[in-house]
Amino acid sequence: xxxxxxxxxxxxxxxxxxxxxxxxxxxxxxxxxxxxxxxxxxxxxxxxxxxxxxxxxxxxxxxxxxxxxxxxxxxxxxxxxxxxxxxxxxxxxxxxxxxxxxxxxxxxxxxxxxxxxxxxxxxxxxxxxxxxxxxxxxxxxxxxxxxxxxxxxxxxxxxxxxxxxxxxxxxxxxxxxxxxxxxxxxxxxxxxxxxxxxxxxxxxxxxxxxxxxxxxxxxxxxxxxxxxxxxxxxxxxxxxxxxxxxxxxxxxxxxxxxxxxxxxxxxxxxxxxxxxxxxx
Amino acid sequence: xxxxxxxxxxxxxxxxxxxxxxxxxxxxxxxxxxxxxxxxxxxxxxxxxxxxxxxxxxxxxxxxxxxxxxxxxxxxxxxxxxxxxxxxxxxxxxxxxxxxxxxxxxxxxxxxxxxxxxxxxxxxxxxxxxxxxxxxxxxxxxxxxxxxxxxxxxxxxxxxxxxxxxxxxxxxxxxxxxxxxxxxxxxxxxxxxxxxxxxxxxxxxxxxxxxxxxxxxxxxxxxxxxxxxxxxxxxxxxxxxxxxxxxxxxxxxxxxxxxxxxxxxxxxxxxxxxxxxxxxxxxxxxxxxxxxxxxxxxxxxxxxxxxxxxxxxxxxxxxxxxxxxxxxxxxxxxxxxxxxxxxxxxxxxxxxxxxxxxxxxxxxxxxxxxxxxxxxxxxxxxxxxxxxxxxxxxxxxxxxxxxxxxxxxxxxxxxxxxxxxxxxxxxxxxxxxxxxxxxxxxxxxxxxxxxxxxxxx
Numbered sequence: 001x002x003x004x005x006x007x008x009x010x011x012x013x014x015x016x017x018x019x020x021x022x023x024x025x026x027x028x029x030x031x032x033x034x035x036x037x038x039x040x041x042x043x044x045x046x047x048x049x050x051x052x053x054x055x056x057x058x059x060x061x062x063x064x065x066x067x068x069x070x071x072x073x074x075x076x077x078x079x080x081x082x083x084x085x086x087x088x089x090x091x092x093x094x095x096x097x098x099x100x101x102x103x104x105x106x107x108x109x110x111x112x113x114x115x116x117x118x119x120x121x122x123x124x125x126x127x128x129x130x131x132x133x134x135x136x137x138x139x140x141x142x143x144x145x146x147x148x149x150x151x152x153x154x155x156x157x158x159x160x161x162x163x164x165x166x167x168x169x170x171x172x173x174x175x176x177x178x179x180x181x182x183x184x185x186x187x188x189x190x191x192x193x194x195x196x197x198x199x200x201x202x203x204x205x206x207x208x209x210x211x212x213x214x215x216x217x218x219x220x221x222x223x224x225x226x227x228x229x230x231x232x233x234x235x236x237x238x239x240x241x242x243x244x245x246x247x248x249x250x251x252x253x254x255x256x257x258x259x260x261x262x263x264x265x266x267x268x269x270x271x272x273x274x275x276x277x278x279x280x
Numbered sequence: 281x282x283x284x285x286x287x288x289x290x291x292x293x294x295x296x297x298x299x300x301x302x303x304x305x306x307x308x309x310x311x312x313x314x315x316x317x318x319x320x321x322x323x324x325x326x327x328x329x330x331x332x333x334x335x336x337x338x339x340x341x342x343x344x345x346x347x348x349x350x351x352x353x354x355x356x357x358x359x360x361x362x363x364x365x366x367x368x369x370x371x372x373x374x375x376x377x378x379x380x381x382x383x384x385x386x387x388x389x390x391x392x393x394x395x396x397x398x399x400x401x402x403x404x405x406x407x408x409x410x411x412x413x414x415x416x417x418x419x420x421x422x423x424x425x426x427x428x429x430x431x432x433x434x435x436x437x438x439x440x441x442x443x444x445x446x447x448x449x450x451x452x453x454x455x456x457x458x459x460x461x462x463x464x465x466x467x468x469x470x471x472x473x474x475x476x477x478x479x480x481x482x483x484x485x486x487x488x489x490x491x492x493x494x495x496x497x498x499x500x501x502x503x504x505x506x507x508x509x510x511x512x513x514x515x516x517x518x519x520x521x522x523x524x525x526x527x528x529x530x531x532x533x534x535x536x537x538x539x540x541x542x543x544x545x546x547x548x549x550x551x552x553x554x555x556x557x558x559x560x561x562x563x564x565x566x567x568x569x570x571x572x573x574x575x576x577x578x579x580x581x582x583x584x585x586x587x588x589x590x591x592x593x594x595x596x597x598x599x600x601x602x603x604x605x606x607x608x609x610x611x612x613x614x615x616x617x618x619x620x621x622x623x624x625x626x627x628x629x630x631x632x633x634x635x636x637x638x639x640x641x642x643x644x645x646x647x648x649x650x651x652x653x654x655x656x657x658x659x660x661x662x663x664x665x666x667x668x669x670x671x672x673x674x675x676x677x678x679x680x681x682x683x684x685x686x687x688x689x690x691x692x693x694x695x696x697x698x699x700x701x702x703x704x705x706x707x708x709x710x711x712x713x714x715x716x717x718x719x720x721x722x723x724x725x726x727x728x729x730x731x732x733x734x735x736x737x
Contacts, residue, residue, distance in 0.1 A: 053424045056445055170656035171686045178692040246313045253315040253598075253682070254653035260685035261315050261598050 153192025175263020289588020409586025414576025600688020
């Protein structure tokens, strides 16, 4: 085969490959969103003995059961979904609550002593303290010796806060109003640890503080929020003195109903002058 | 935190009158770090009365003093007094519900039995209580099958269909029972139910002469079970309606006095002085039992156990009750359509007012579905519409979705602190049914209720 023949052959091959090759268009088409699939309604075991019975069991748990396998391993779809959910959890930890959220909803902004997310994650102690400037804002917004303070902190999930905090806070405010308890302005705290409420307690001499805070996201939802409530919070107070209402999200306790429950808890705590295990 | 309620069930059936005493155990099943979730976690039967023949003064009237006497003596034997009883139901079933003084006797008994023992009647409720008393719902759930339950008593057969998750799909009632005919010791007919034709009091009957009648009764049951094509026969025996059958295999289960007699061919046919023995034997030979069947955990007592242990439900655990005096009894349900629930406050309030006109001054409960995880603006919109439209006091609202506490607090802000407001969730109250509400339990977190129908024909 001479050089010319070889050239012709290669050119022909390339032409053929070109027509067979996937076009660039397919690559730009949008792929289906893996995370939109409701896992509780999916069952992938081949030749099941009783698929319907397994699906009924699956309704009772978010655990990843009945995924099927290939040899000793789970299937590609299961692996991709797991990584997608994990990525959503990480995104929720590493992203910030958008400015619009607190600016449009009249929530004065303060930041703990953390400079950025990395420092927030590695230095929990700084997430519980405020610098002089932030302290001045807190004093100005919350006033001195309020009965109840409601603050919102991003914590470990910004998604949880954007999804639930406003509805929950509105229900708390209304509930307290129905009991004749006035609630002042709320704050938004960036890079907040639960213990940040203790410093606020010290700065303002508040009797009772409730903090809505994003929970560390899991693989089931990245939108779960908690309320931590402490009677007379001060730096160094025992964690057992806090009352927590967790699992506030669409699949858990709905935000407004949790808010109504929290409002009643706050009323009870003011009456009994206690929170956490002291309340029992 | 664990609490219990003493509950009684009283069943005035066509053939027998029975009573049971049971204890319902309530528990918070949520984690200590979450919003509480109260549930009835266990039911224990403490006392069962003997089955008494239901005392009659004549063919059409109940012997009220004799029935009251039974109740008094059974309370004494059980060692309880009406003031101990926190909940329960008196149910009047089968042909007994058609007696002239049924309603008066029922009301008198429920007063006698305890302050929150509710009076109920109606074939749909009877079917559900009997099936749950027999455990048909649990069987369906455990085995993942459709169960068609027959509670075959003296006057009626109550049908209840449960799906593979233990969910109620439909109920029905047929006039097929063991006491449609009564006989004396020699087999002479002494009573003929109005639903039967072709038999006369005074005629002498034998198993052979009764065979065609039994054949038609069993055929009606088979038709209702989908084992035969439906004919005019089924329509003739239907009390209110029959069940709509699913396109799936059915497991048949039985309770009621006649259930004990299924397959018992050797029993003297005149032992109970009625059709029961022969009917039980005929069912045992029928297509209903050809491929095996399930006998309820309770048979003769299924309905009374249902009334005692399963008539009380617990509301959702985040509810709002302010200023109302309990118990609240006989609240008629007015139900909003979903389109009305979602409408502007103006339209919502007009829809409520229009429904209220039908009930005059009678106490009502506003029943609706509600929304899953609603926004706060939804709560405000509902509160505004309800506070404009619902003029009855106390304000009583029952929702299916978990949102009652938030709505209750919003209503309190709208209507003022003096307005008594009871706002419950986790409850489905259909239009036309009635709701009784007991005092809150578990530190005010949840409320025991009984949803009932009161249908006297």
